[in-house]
Amino acid sequence: MEKKQEKYLDNSHSYGNYILVWLALMALTAVTVAVAGINLGGLTVATALIIASVKAYLVLTIFMHLKSESKIFRVFVAVALIFLLVSFILLFSDYSFIVRN
Amino acid sequence: MSTQEHTVTYIHRDDIGARMGMWLFLFTELLLFGGMFILYSIYRFTYPDAFHLAAKELNTIIGAFNTAILLTSSLTMALSIAAIQRNQKSLSIFLQFITIVLALGFMVNKYFEWGAKFSHGIYPGSDVLLSKPAGEIIFFGLYYVMTGLHGIHVIIGIVLIAIMMRFTSKGIIKSDSYVKLETIGLYWHLVDIIWIFLFPLFYLIT
Numbered sequence: 001m002e003k004k005q006e007k008y009l010d011n012s013h014s015y016g017n018y019i020l021v022w023l024a025l026m027a028l029t030a031v032t033v034a035v036a037g038i039n040l041g042g043l044t045v046a047t048a049l050i051i052a053s054v055k056a057y058l059v060l061t062i063f064m065h066l067k068s069e070s071k072i073f074r075v076f077v078a079v080a081l082i083f084l085l086v087s088f089i090l091l092f093s094d095y096s097f098i099v100r101n
Numbered sequence: 102m103s104t105q106e107h108t109v110t111y112i113h114r115d116d117i118g119a120r121m122g123m124w125l126f127l128f129t130e131l132l133l134f135g136g137m138f139i140l141y142s143i144y145r146f147t148y149p150d151a152f153h154l155a156a157k158e159l160n161t162i163i164g165a166f167n168t169a170i171l172l173t174s175s176l177t178m179a180l181s182i183a184a185i186q187r188n189q190k191s192l193s194i195f196l197q198f199i200t201i202v203l204a205l206g207f208m209v210n211k212y213f214e215w216g217a218k219f220s221h222g223i224y225p226g227s228d229v230l231l232s233k234p235a236g237e238i239i240f241f242g243l244y245y246v247m248t249g250l251h252g253i254h255v256i257i258g259i260v261l262i263a264i265m266m267r268f269t270s271k272g273i274i275k276s277d278s279y280v281k282l283e284t285i286g287l288y289w290h291l292v293d294i295i296w297i298f299l300f301p302l303f304y305l306i307t
Contacts, residue, residue: 012186013179022176029168029300033161036305048301056294063179063290065283070117073124080128084135091139095146 021062116280123284127291144239151236156306164304174203175293188276197266204259254292261285
């Protein structure tokens with residue numbers, strides 16, 4: 001039982017760690033707003049999405065404790081994200097055929 | 102005799118299962134919003150110019166400010182769990198309270214933002230909006246549905262965190278049993294992640 005209790009506590013970071021992640025998230029928000037002012041052409045959306053993905057990764061791993069959770073959680077999240085990606089890819093390929101015809 | 106005593110005092114507890122249950126629910130949320138993001142990307146691809154034009158109507162400063170508010174509320178939520186793990190009960194309650202205050206701040210901003218759009222006559226089905234080109238009508242339709250659904254999630258989050266505050270003060274959530282607070286935290290962070298993607302896609306189209 002004692003050992004199990006300690007396992008729960010593994011799911012924690014120091015206050016400082018959380019604040020560091022928060023600072024990184026705020027900095028990335030500032031970057032994404034600043035970059036939006038520059039015309040990067042076709043890369044504008046890609047840049048915004050990459051920055052958003054980095055932010056989401058930080059929230060998932062640190063705030064949502066995926067980094068310290070058991071491996072099965074990471075597997076589940078990966079499977080869910082892959083299915084979302086598959087539905088995006090299938091729909092876009094379908095749509096591109098509709099547009100062409 | 103001792104076996105019987107054991108069965109009487111044993112209370113089943115599965116924190117990992119509880120968290121996994123919340124994650125499974127979050128996956129359904131992912132698909133709910135994912136479907137809308139698919140709709141958004143198809144229409145943005147179809148009407149790129151109208152989306153650029155319509156997005157200029159949105160206030161980037163309020164959007165960025167709301168992003169900062171929501172990110173900070175995610176921080177205070179994570180810190181409140183760290184606090185209860187360290188048995189700092191009143192600090193945890195205080196941090197949950199700050200999370201609720203920030204969430205309410207987010208909704209107040211949203212109210213003013215939507216209010217400004219409404220006073221300009223831009224709301225679903227209005228004459229001003231319907232006289233615009235098809236792409237802009239779709240942009241504002243998606244804007245209201247997606248930020249509206251996100252707003253509903255924020256309101257649900259506020260209610261849930263308020264209940265967690267009560268649980269913490271009553272000692273139901275304590276330093277060795279805080280999975281309820283953890284799962285609500287997971288939900289709150291997902292609401293944050295959705296906004297992380299909504300913000301650049303609606304406010305930062307240049």
